[in-house]
Amino acid sequence: MRSRVFFAYSREGPAVSELVRFDGVVKKFRTPRGGRQTALDGFSMTIPRGSLVGLLGPNGSGKTTALKVLLGLVRADQGTLRAFGHDLPRDQRFVARKMGAIIEGPAFTPSLTGHHNLRLLGELHGVKKRLVDEVLDLVGLAEAAHRSYSGYSLGMKQRLGVAAALLPSPELLVLDEPMNGLDPEAVRDMRELLVRLQREREMTVVVSSHILAEVELVCDRVTIVRHGRVICDDSVETLLARGPARTVLRGPEVSSARELLDAHGYSVIPAAGSELHVSTSGPSSEVLRVLAEHGVFPDEIRREKASLEDAYIEAVRKADEERAQIVDTNKLSTRGRPHAS
Numbered sequence: 001m002r003s004r005v006f007f008a009y010s011r012e013g014p015a016v017s018e019l020v021r022f023d024g025v026v027k028k029f030r031t032p033r034g035g036r037q038t039a040l041d042g043f044s045m046t047i048p049r050g051s052l053v054g055l056l057g058p059n060g061s062g063k064t065t066a067l068k069v070l071l072g073l074v075r076a077d078q079g080t081l082r083a084f085g086h087d088l089p090r091d092q093r094f095v096a097r098k099m100g101a102i103i104e105g106p107a108f109t110p111s112l113t114g115h116h117n118l119r120l121l122g123e124l125h126g127v128k129k130r131l132v133d134e135v136l137d138l139v140g141l142a143e144a145a146h147r148s149y150s151g152y153s154l155g156m157k158q159r160l161g162v163a164a165a166l167l168p169s170p171e172l173l174v175l176d177e178p179m180n181g182l183d184p185e186a187v188r189d190m191r192e193l194l195v196r197l198q199r200e201r202e203m204t205v206v207v208s209s210h211i212l213a214e215v216e217l218v219c220d221r222v223t224i225v226r227h228g229r230v231i232c233d234d235s236v237e238t239l240l241a242r243g244p245a246r247t248v249l250r251g252p253e254v255s256s257a258r259e260l261l262d263a264h265g266y267s268v269i270p271a272a273g274s275e276l277h278v279s280t281s282g283p284s285s286e287v288l289r290v291l292a293e294h295g296v297f298p299d300e301i302r303r304e305k306a307s308l309e310d311a312y313i314e315a316v317r318k319a320d321e322e323r324a325q326i327v328d329t330n331k332l333s334t335r336g337r338p339h340a341s
């Protein structure tokens, strides 16, 4: 039989396939100088039940704010948010019981052991000691459970954070940058843990991250946020299939090729071994034509499948282009408007 921790599937009748839906959510913060900082600007996304969602976006794009709104830590100014078939913030208390989270790093008492820290948190949720042992085991900290938290590595601290988030037996686990600052081994442990929670425990997991290669490996869905708006909310498969292909150029002339292609609006990433990765929605021959017209001839050219990084950079570039066009159009229409007399 399933343990109590994870026996959390819908008791409200048929399973809701869409666990969360943000629709046009707006959040503006007051700044110390009395201004307004827009963190969410019509934010819309869905979280399907059972998915492992990667929430991506540049620093300050609104990821943490969106997660805080979902968790009831911040109140939206406009828009609608539904979770588990309930409206938020109206039914926040009901929905809160179904979610576990780490936002901006968990706070633990350094002098206490991992086990003791969790016992104290467990008392808040009214959970039994057995459950504390179970979550510690699940995150791979059973052996280190009775060591003091201050001696834990960063990876162990992050996993203890996940263990704490699992204490309320959540259906939805929300983790803000759980892989931040971890070494490759700890990243791998965290990746395996997330996949296990999703596949074996049937949990829905949302992770915000800047580590695109990891997101590509573990997530089945990606939401990209830019300037408080969602510019892509899709399965990783669809995003990669729809995204640009990559033309790889190699040779001594790649730095001039980079300048040229940059100037022609291509997304260009320099890589190791004098390689240049060029995201292209059209055929590689278009890239070669631009180079040849300027007398630049790479030694080697090959075409590769795009990575999530290519798709991400392309999505952000397109969104910025569209935004710049809207700004230009607004400027023109303001200039063209007759002055009030």
Ligand SMILES: Nc1ncnc2c1ncn2[C@@H]1O[C@H](COP(=O)(O)OP(=O)(O)OP(=O)(O)O)[C@@H](O)[C@H]1O
Residues within 6 Å of the ligand: 029, 030, 031, 037, 038, 039, 057, 058, 059, 060, 061, 062, 063, 064, 065, 066
């Ligand atoms: N409490 C607050 N008061 C004022 N401004 C805030 C507050 N919280 C967030 N912001 C601003 O809202 C915007 C979005 O911030 P948020 O933390 O949601 O971004 P993020 O995508 O999570 O960034 P990062 O990747 O750096 O964690 C930023 O401009 C930030 O400075």
